[in-house]
Amino acid sequence: MTYHLPAGKALGGPYVVDITPEKAGWGYSSLRVLELPPGGSHTFDTGDSEWIVIPLSGGCTVAAADDFGHDTFQLTGRDSVFTSVSDFAYVPRDARATVMSAGGGRFALNGARCTRRLPARYGPASAVPVELRGTGNSSRQVNNFGAAGVFECDKLIAVEVLTPGGNWSSFPPHKHDEDRPGEESVLEEVYYFEFADHEGIPGLGYQRVSPSGQGRGTDVLAEVRGGDVVLIPDGWHGPSMAVPGHHMYYLNVMAGPEPDRTWLIGDHPDHAWVRDTWPEQPVDPRLPLYTAPEKS
Numbered sequence: 001m002t003y004h005l006p007a008g009k010a011l012g013g014p015y016v017v018d019i020t021p022e023k024a025g026w027g028y029s030s031l032r033v034l035e036l037p038p039g040g041s042h043t044f045d046t047g048d049s050e051w052i053v054i055p056l057s058g059g060c061t062v063a064a065a066d067d068f069g070h071d072t073f074q075l076t077g078r079d080s081v082f083t084s085v086s087d088f089a090y091v092p093r094d095a096r097a098t099v100m101s102a103g104g105g106r107f108a109l110n111g112a113r114c115t116r117r118l119p120a121r122y123g124p125a126s127a128v129p130v131e132l133r134g135t136g137n138s139s140r141q142v143n144n145f146g147a148a149g150v151f152e153c154d155k156l157i158a159v160e161v162l163t164p165g166g167n168w169s170s171f172p173p174h175k176h177d178e179d180r181p182g183e184e185s186v187l188e189e190v191y192y193f194e195f196a197d198h199e200g201i202p203g204l205g206y207q208r209v210s211p212s213g214q215g216r217g218t219d220v221l222a223e224v225r226g227g228d229v230v231l232i233p234d235g236w237h238g239p240s241m242a243v244p245g246h247h248m249y250y251l252n253v254m255a256g257p258e259p260d261r262t263w264l265i266g267d268h269p270d271h272a273w274v275r276d277t278w279p280e281q282p283v284d285p286r287l288p289l290y291t292a293p294e295k296s
Contacts, residue, residue, distance in 0.1 A: 001025060003209065003220045007227030014042055016106075017229055019190055021113060026233050028155060028255035029188040030111030033227075034099060036060070041100040046093050049111040050118065050156050052146050053097070054088040056081055056194070056251075058105015064120040066095035071120040077105060081160065081249045082196050085130065085143055085292045088123040090153070095120070108192070110146065112255030114154035123151055126295040132283050138274065139284035140169040143292075148261050157187065157254040157263055163242045164286045165196075165203070169250075170238030172271035176256075176264065177214040177234035185264040187256040189232040191240070193224045196247040202226060203246025209235045236268045247289065 002009075005019075012018025017033035030049055033056070034042055053062050055077030063072045073089040091097045093114055099107055129150055131142040144150050146158035163169035176187045195203030207230050209220040215234030222230060242248035254263065267275070 001216070003218055003231045004207070004222035004224070005229040005231070007225060010229050016227065017192060019229060019231070024188070024231050024233070026188045027257065028113045029190055029253050031190045031192055031229070031251070031253045032109040032111070033192065034107045034109060036099065036101040036104050036107070038104040039102060040104060041098055043096060043098040046091055046095045046097055048093055048113050050093050050114045050153055051091045051097065052088050052110045052153070052156060052158055053091065053099060054108050054110065054145065055086045056106040056108055058101055058103055058107070060099050060101040060105060060107055062089040062091065063098045063100070064091045064095050066092065073122045076125070081194055082162070082247055082289060084290050085125040085128045085145070087125040088145055090118070090121045090123065090151070092117045092120055108251055110156060110158040110251070110253045112153070112156035114156070116154040118152060118154060126293050128292045130288055130292050132287050134171070135278040135283050136281035137167050137284070138169070138171050138278070139164065139167055139287055141288050148263050153261065155255040155261060157261065159252050161250050161252065162289050163240065163248040164284055165242050165246045165248070166244040167284060168239040168241050169248070170240040172274045173208070173210065173236040173238035173268040174265040175212045175214075175234070175236050175268075176266070177212055178266070179258065180266070183264060184266045185256065185258045185262050187254040187263065189237070190253040191230040191232065192251040192253075193228045194226045194249040198245050203248065204243055205246075205248045206241040208239055209237045212236050
C-alpha cells in the first residue's frame with residue numbers, strides 16, 4: 001500500500017484528489033478536492049457518508065436535496081488557505097449535492113461514512129475557533145471548523161493546520177490507533193498539503209509517520225508538495241516540517257469506528273516531554289496568520 005500520494009496520483013473522475021475508504025483500504029474517511037472553472041458545477045450523491053464542503057480558494061454555492069427537503073448555502077470562501085478562515089457547508093448522507101462556482105475555485109469535500117442523518121447546515125467563518133497550538137518552533141495555527149465539540153457531525157472530524165516556514169508541526173509525534181477509553185480513540189486520517197510560494201518558487205515540506213506496533217505498521221518519510229496526500233491508517237504521525245521561507249497548510253480529515261466522536265491521542269513516549277517546554281517559550285510571533293472575522 002502506498003501512503004504518500006504526490007499531486008496527480010490520487011485523481012478520480014472529476015476530482016484532482018479522490019480518496020475513498022475503498023481506495024485507502026479502510027472503513028470511514030474520505031477526501032475529494034474539486035476544481036471548477038468559472039461558471040462550473042458538479043453534482044454528486046453523498047451515499048452513506050456525511051460531507052463538509054469548504055473552499056480552499058474561491059467561493060461557491062452548495063445545494064443539497066433529499067427526501068426531507070432542499071437547502072442552498074452561499075459560501076463566500078477565500079482567496080487562498082493562507083489568507084483567511086472560510087465558511088463551509090455540511091451535507092448529510094443519502095442526499096444529492098451540487099457545488100457551483102461563478103468565479104471558479106478549488107473546493108475540499110471532507111467525508112466520513114456514518115449512520116445518523118443530520119440536517120444540512122451552514123458554518124459561518126466567524127464561528128470557526130482559531131487555536132494557537134505549541135510554542136517556539138513547534139508553533140502552529142489550527143482552524144477548528146469541523147472539530148469534535150465545535151461543529152456537530154456523526155463521525156467526521158476535520159481541521160486545518162497552518163505551520164510557519166521553518167516550524168515543526170504535528171509534534172510531538174502522536175497516534176490514535178487504539179481504543180483506550182478516555183485516553184485514545186481510533187481514527188483514520190488524511191493529510192492534504194498546500195504551500196505558500198516565495199517569488200513564484202513553490203514550497204515544500206516533510207512528513208513522517210512511524211510504526212506504533214498497531215495495525216499495518218505504517219512507515220512514511222516523504223517530501224511533500226502542494227496537492228500531495230498522506231494516508232495515516234495507524235502509527236505515530238509527526239513531525240510535519242515546513243521548510244524555511246514557505247508556510248505549510250494541511251487539511252486533516254478523520255473518522256473511525258468509535259461510538260463517540262472524539263479526538264483522543266497518545267504522544268510518542270520518546271518525545272512527549274516537548275510539551276512540558278512550551279510554557280517556557282513564546283508563541284511564534286508570525287501567528288496567527290489570520291483570525292476569524294467578527295460575528296455580524
